[in-house]
Amino acid sequence: MATLEPLTAAEGEVIEVPLDEVVLADDVEVTLDADRELAAAVDGELIRVVPEPGWTGEASVFVHALDGCGEEGSTELIVQVGAQYIAAGDCSTEFVYSGSAQSVAVAGEFNGWDPTATPLEYVDGAFRASMDLAEGAWPYKLVVDGAWHCDPQADFMQCDEGYSWDASCGGGDSCNSMVVVPDCSQPRLELEALDHGAGEVEIDVVFVPGLDGAQLSEASVTLNGVEVSDELGELSIGLDEPIRYTLRVNATDADGNAAEELYIPLWNDDRAWENGLMYYAFVDRFADGDATLNELEGTNHWETDYFGGDWQGVIDKLDYLDELGVTVIWLTAPQDNGQGAWGDQCGANYSGYHGYWPSDAFAVEEHFGDDALLRELIDEAHARNMRVLTDWVANHVHEDHPYAVDHPEWFNGYLICEGDVWNTDPETCWFDGFLPDIAYYQKEPLVQMVDDAVWWVKEYELDGYRVDAVKHMPHSVFFNFQSRVRNEIEHTAAGGVEDFYTVGETFTGDRGTIKAYVNEDELDAQFDFTLYWSILSVIGRGEGSLLDLEGTFEDSEDYYQGYLMSTFLGNHDVERFIAHAAGEVNSLYGDGACPEGWIRGPDEAPGWDEPYDRLILAWTWLLTHEGLPLVYYGDEVGLPGYHDPDNRQMMRFDEELSWNEQRVLEHVQALGQARQEHPAMSAGSRTRWWEESDVLGYARVEGESQVLVVINRSWEDRTLENGLSFAGLSDGTFTDVLTGKQVTASGDSISVSVPAMSSVVLAR
Secondary structure, three states: OOOOOOEEEOOOOOEEEEHHHOOOOOOOEEEEEEOOOEEEEEEOOEEEEEEOOOOOEEEEEEEEEEOOOOOEEEEEEEEEEOHHHOOOOOEEEEEEEOOOOOOEEEEEHHHOOOOOOOEOEEEOOEEEEEEEEOOEEEEEEEEEOOEEEOOOOOOEEEEOOOOOOOOOOOOOOOEEEEEEEOOOOOOEEEEEEEEEEOOEEEEEEEEEOOOOOOOEEEEEEEEOOEEEEOOOEEEEEEOOOOOEEEEEEEEEEOOOOEOOOEEEEEEOOOOOHHHOOEEEEOHHHHOOOOHHHOOOOOOOOHHHOOOOOOHHHHHHOHHHHHHOOOOEEEEOOOEOEOOOOEEEEOOEEEOOOOOOOEOOOOOEOOOOOOHHHHHHHHHHHHHOOOEEEEEEOOOEOOOOOHHHHHOHHHEOOOOEOOOOHHHHOOOOOEOOOOOOEEOOOOHHHHHHHHHHHHHHHHHHOOOEEEEOOHHHOOHHHHHHHHHHHHHHHHOHHHOOOOOOEEEEOOOOOOHHHHHOOEOOOOEOEEEOHHHHHHHHHHHHOOOOOHHHHHHHHHHHHHHOOOOOOEOEOOOOOOOOHHHHHOOOOOOOOOOOOOOOOOOOOOOOOOOOOHHHHHHHHHHHHHOOOOOOOEEEOOOOOOOOOOOOOHHHOOOOOHHHOOHHHHHHHHHHHHHHHHHHHOHHHOOOEEEEEEEOOOEEEEEEEEOOEEEEEEEEOOOOOEEEEEEOHHHOOOOEEEEEOOOOOEEEEEOOEEEEEEOOOEEEEEEO
16 A cells, blocks of 8 residues: 555545555455544545535545455545645736726635735825636636625636626636646746738747746747747748748747647638638538548438548539638537447437537547548648538547546536426436536646637638537636637737637527627627518518518627628528428427438429529528528538438539529629629618618629629519619629629619519629
8 A cells, every 4th residue: 555645636626646646556345434524535546535515624545455365454535525625736827807996816726715814005196916727717806805806807717606707807706716737847938029910920929938948949930830940039931822820939948848839720711700701611521531531320210320521522622612702611520439329319219420429628529531632632622712610519429538537526517408308407408318518617628628629720720710619618718719819820819810710619609698709708709590580481481571671680799899790691500491481390490400300301402493583582591691601511402401400411512403403503603703792791781772671672882892682482473673872883884793794874863673582692
């Protein structure tokens, strides 16, 4: 038996000790005898000690071992819980408060939450205190004139269960500021300045030695993998092409210690997120590029297993996406997913083909390819000036994930999300019994999951995240991630202007719930479900008027105050637009996966024109309005599909398309290309040019770009004549981007002919 130094932990912290560090012999029977303040158990290869909630002090766990010969040994593990036992580290951490106050102190785990233990002194116009803290995460609060507040300068937050979110740093005790102390023994790199101009980037990088003071020995600055300098300091680096560049700066000190790599992404083109078009390439159902990867997981229904799509298939279709006008690709989450068949819905079990069951923090999904192929896909997309997003799945993991196996204490107690639980306990309920829900109220998983998300961004050079299940995670997750993005990816403080785009999914029509997560400190945007249901109702199902739809859009525009929301006609969680337009879905909000007790499907393509006419009108409306429009794979042709999983049928291309599907595709291609060429299609002023229940016209002007859009939802051909100048338009020749036909406007008047169930998009 081994003798160990006392084990120290903060209040409420679980202690884990490798069994082989205590018991030095093999094949022995181990029993534990713990003081009443502690619960202790052998868990696999670990001894896990859980202090009684709220207890601090010193107690013991006695470990007894009995071998096969009857020889017994014992040792005592002394456990010390509380801030008074935690040794200070060597990392100097400064706390600063610049507000008006008579007295300020800092209280946290590091001083037992004592509001008087660490006062801040007023120096140089602010209250200041420095503490030497050990490496790790430390929640704390500022005590300002006796009132507890979060720190307005903190980069990180940690909230307790039942918190009330207030990012403006109000009082209360439900959320804490948090400092994450690095390993100060290691050197680091600091980006002092970043200036990205036309054709070049200027940086100023400073090397900061570790605690031992060892100075810089070697440095390397690479641009897209090619070394451009072996020195640090002020550097000017040429950017020859209008493509994506990645600067990586590395340094090693004289003792061989490496600083964490400095990562600087740069887009040297003139594309903007605002005039883009996003495409969700649902990898397994999009294109099969490598049949050798095709393996089934043994589900009991054909629609719930893997179909064979992979990253090679996406690579093979990048030209197709380019022709569609796509500027942003959203990919299925690339992490490895749980193997086998799981769950029970509508009598069927499922595989992880969708990517929402992560079973590893860093390994990629083998059904899609290897990590080299994922890098190739992202590089190929970047070469076409396409930004790349992946899903960020952070609400839960698969039960086979190492975090679930090694750290069961990181997860909420078992509570299935069903019925009203989805709304009453959104942050703690489990999506399924094999998907442990992460307890983000604890600092360890909170820090780890954000660390992992940042790792994927830097490792694979991602340009953004689509964030899954937003309302099922605390605000602190997004606050902390956004801080990391600002500091380590966008480099805002150094002068960086590159935007890493985060768009969340909150499946609700309540704008208040959606907007709660969209702000400068959390997400850049969310998907506008309220607008989606209005488009589906008015154009897809023929309910209400086009003026109702415009009103819904204007309400969203006003409510989200200029944030770049993503607009859409469908996604992987709702019935396909074409199924609604064909009258196959009873409810605007969907009929569900199994309205008759089993999976409904497969849906078949409609055999008449009207559903496709409606889809074409919807695309005209969507792609001539603000936002970042989403094309859910297959909606650009009108792929059929009832609810999940039938809304995830395999994509079809070229000769597999019907005449109606081909004309929808050509329509979206024309609009997608025009959206890049004519800024007024996505930005600038918007003036109603014609208003009827079934006929809507609006003029769009952005600088020299002028566009007139007319949508005719009626069953009659229409010819409309109206003025120009009142809507910001001027005389001249307009060309319909959909047909190439030209219309000449003169005398401050224009006449526009629009066939029944059709639209025109006239660009001057």
